[in-house]
Amino acid sequence: MADGAGRDAATAGERELRRAKEAAEAANAAKTRYLVAVSHEIRSPLNAIYGYAQLLERDGAIPPAEAGSVIRRSVEHLTNLVEGLLDISRIESGVLQLRQDLVRLPALLDLVVDMFRMQATAKGLSLDYVADGRLPPFVRTDEKRLRQILINLLSNAIKYTHAGGVTVTVRYRSQTVLVEVTDTGIGIAPADIERVFEPFERGGAPDVALQPGIGLGLAITRALARLLGGEVTASSEEGRGSRFQLRLMLPEPMAAPSRALTYANVIGYRGARRTLLVIDDDPAQTTVLRSLLRPLDFTVFSAANGAEGIELARCAPDLVLLDIHMPGMSGWEAATRLREVCPPATRIVIVSANAHEFRAGGDGRSSHDAFISKPVELDALLDMIGRQLDLDWIVADDMAAANDAAGSLALPEAARPLLATLRGHVKTGRVRAIEAALSDLEAAAPASGAILARMRRTLDAFDLRALARMIDDGL
Numbered sequence: 061m062a063d064g065a066g067r068d069a070a071t072a073g074e075r076e077l078r079r080a081k082e083a084a085e086a087a088n089a090a091k092t093r094y095l096v097a098v099s100h101e102i103r104s105p106l107n108a109i110y111g112y113a114q115l116l117e118r119d120g121a122i123p124p125a126e127a128g129s130v131i132r133r134s135v136e137h138l139t140n141l142v143e144g145l146l147d148i149s150r151i152e153s154g155v156l157q158l159r160q161d162l163v164r165l166p167a168l169l170d171l172v173v174d175m176f177r178m179q180a181t182a183k184g185l186s187l188d189y190v191a192d193g194r195l196p197p198f199v200r201t202d203e204k205r206l207r208q209i210l211i212n213l214l215s216n217a218i219k220y221t222h223a224g225g226v227t228v229t230v231r232y233r234s235q236t237v238l239v240e241v242t243d244t245g246i247g248i249a250p251a252d253i254e255r256v257f258e259p260f261e262r263g264g265a266p267d268v269a270l271q272p273g274i275g276l277g278l279a280i281t282r283a284l285a286r287l288l289g290g291e292v293t294a295s296s297e298e299g300r301g302s303r304f305q306l307r308l309m310l311p312e313p314m315a316a317p318s319r320a321l322t323y324a325n326v327i328g329y330r331g332a333r334r335t336l337l338v339i340d341d342d343p344a345q346t347t348v349l350r351s352l353l354r355p356l357d358f359t360v361f362s363a364a365n366g367a368e369g370i371e372l373a374r375c376a377p378d379l380v381l382l383d384i385h386m387p388g389m390s391g392w393e394a395a396t397r398l399r400e401v402c403p404p405a406t407r408i409v410i411v412s413a414n415a416h417e418f419r420a421g422g423d424g425r426s427s428h429d430a431f432i433s434k435p436v437e438l439d440a441l442l443d444m445i446g447r448q449l450d451l452d453w454i455v456a457d458d459m460a461a462a463n464d465a466a467g468s469l470a471l472p473e474a475a476r477p478l479l480a481t482l483r484g485h486v487k488t489g490r491v492r493a494i495e496a497a498l499s500d501l502e503a504a505a506p507a508s509g510a511i512l513a514r515m516r517r518t519l520d521a522f523d524l525r526a527l528a529r530m531i532d533d534g535l
Contacts, residue, residue, distance in 0.1 A: 292306050340381070341386040382411065
């Protein structure tokens, strides 16, 4: 009996070891697949950045605006990939911060759908957007996270659809938005409906393995939707298509503002001149920040390391923008020392690529007041500075002028199609076609010269998003 029990125990132990070995091998294989997928995803935008940078070095090989647009989109792709990995970690550890932005809902939906029109057209797909009923002009939510959810849903629909098309339907009832993204794609097997919402899972269909991606989009989408108080669900029929539904509470403000702050239009701030200190060992980073902040009437000092920054702190800065990893003293050490030498009212914002070291700050115990991740989204940075220093921004009157359409954008009815044509060129980013369309508009409506001049200045700054808003206000 004892021998039999011993053999049974040994057999059970062997089975357990075999299961552990198989689990380890499966995890190893998944890790390898993941690294291969990430490598592919990273190399594509890097190749675009590298190629266009080389073309810029060859004078006249390519228009700078076109190169800048491609490089910016590629960087955004890389940033989204990295942010996706970090978001999973932040959500699991409970440190993801949500904001309550004032969001132009119709404009955001238009923007996201327009982002994918060229991609859909290139695949021979239709892309339809249906606003079923009234949409509120403004809602309150985290704009970045809502945009991320919508982009993930649309990107997946187009990626897995080879014929037919994609339809986005939006309904708003009782402070709740319902967004349906329906496609005629490969569909999802019943057993995979919930599985596709798991990290690094994309389902078992053979076609899925041929598509780029690492299986994070839907996992992040569902997690973010739940954090925002909503839910994402899916239904599908293999070979016929899928439908993803996003249901989300988006409260409408009691009184919508006449216009929402657009940081692209910020030209300064009211009150006493503020002093900022930038401490970063990367000269390119300090150049970007100086170029952004000095035209807005900030006094900007910069230092290449913590010790130099502490020495410069005798300028009594109102706010310090501080990197973490620098030669010698770390950013955390520098923040502690700065607290000792700076006035009590000085605000310290960590600006770092080390998002895994994220600490929110501003809790009365930390040396810093806020944390923002690199690559820096300039609008987010200005928003952070404005909140930390309680600034009253001065905004250029571009939008106000556009809203005075009767006086500024005086178009005869026959010229209205020209404005629609202009908007189409703005969507596709065709700079020369935009310039030609503006000339046509000026010839058709000489009385609109002032607003068209502002449109040209906006185009010169390559701010196509602001230009699209000006056109929408005139349509």
